[in-house]
Amino acid sequence: MKAVVARNVSYAYPDGSRGVEGVTIDIDEGERVALLGPNGGGKTTFLLLLAGLIKPKAGHIEIFGHPASDRDFMRRNVGIIFQNPDDFLFNPTVMDELLYTPAQLDVPEEEARKLAMEFAEKFGLVNVLHKPPFRLSGGEKKKVALACVLMLKPRLLLLDEPTANVDGKARREILRFISDYEGTLITATHELWLVPEVADRVIILNRTVMADGGLDLLEDDDLLERSGIA
Numbered sequence: 074m075k076a077v078v079a080r081n082v083s084y085a086y087p088d089g090s091r092g093v094e095g096v097t098i099d100i101d102e103g104e105r106v107a108l109l110g111p112n113g114g115g116k117t118t119f120l121l122l123l124a125g126l127i128k129p130k131a132g133h134i135e136i137f138g139h140p141a142s143d144r145d146f147m148r149r150n151v152g153i154i155f156q157n158p159d160d161f162l163f164n165p166t167v168m169d170e171l172l173y174t175p176a177q178l179d180v181p182e183e184e185a186r187k188l189a190m191e192f193a194e195k196f197g198l199v200n201v202l203h204k205p206p207f208r209l210s211g212g213e214k215k216k217v218a219l220a221c222v223l224m225l226k227p228r229l230l231l232l233d234e235p236t237a238n239v240d241g242k243a244r245r246e247i248l249r250f251i252s253d254y255e256g257t258l259i260t261a262t263h264e265l266w267l268v269p270e271v272a273d274r275v276i277i278l279n280r281t282v283m284a285d286g287g288l289d290l291l292e293d294d295d296l297l298e299r300s301g302i303a
């Protein structure tokens with residue numbers, strides 16, 4: 074089963090900035106892929122396209138055989154963690170945040186509360202359940218965002234710079250939660266060290282696909298320099 078089929082996908086922002094151009098990629102269900110590229114290389118844009126949150130100006134995208142424009146299918150099967158968790162966390166407390174998405178998907182309240190508590194314990198968030206998300210540290214915010222998404226067991230998980238601005242213990246915890254995830258994983262990053270932690274396939278994106286292969290691409294200094302990464 075293909076998790077992602079992207080054909081000749083292009084996207085430009087309303088101000089004319091080019092996001093991605095002519096991107097063609099196939100990803101099988103269960104693959105763990107790093108989307109590696111320089112700042113401004115189009116990684117976030119491509120994740121937003123894969124999540125169906127913006128529509129390609131040209132080309133098309135299918136996720137598990139469904140068009141990425143199929144909102145109901147996407148809500149139930151695709152999870153995305155934004156680079157800046159403040160773009161995602163907007164409920165009055167962490168508990169409300171954990172209850173929000175199950176409620177959107179019509180999970181009965183009692184079951185949602187059980188799920189929320191299970192994930193709060195697993196993610197070490199029990200002590201902050203009553204806090205407003207904006208009062209949390211960067212690492213705690215990322216953990217809340219990850220817990221909210223993983224509790225719904227998405228078949229495809231899209232992560233945008235999951236460890237940016239997070240260090241020490243929270244970073245190790247986040248990497249462990251990511252490695253426990255068993256579905257199809259696409260992680261956008263510009264940090265080379267993160268790639269082997271989260272992927273065994275590397276797609277280098279700088280507006281368009283510059284290379285697609287195994288972890289050995291990380292040793293190709295010419296390629297990394299040409300792609301603006303190293």
Ligand SMILES: Nc1ncnc2c1ncn2[C@@H]1O[C@H](COP(=O)(O)OP(=O)(O)OP(=O)(O)O)[C@@H](O)[C@H]1O
Nearest residue numbers: 086088090091092111112113114115116117118263
């Ligand atoms: N909302 C927007 N409006 C206009 N241009 C945008 C917008 N978002 C991104 N861009 C532009 O699109 C291009 C690709 O940006 P994108 O954020 O997808 O890259 P990125 O690889 O995720 O970068 P970074 O590693 O810095 O997050 C950049 O030139 C950027 O300036």
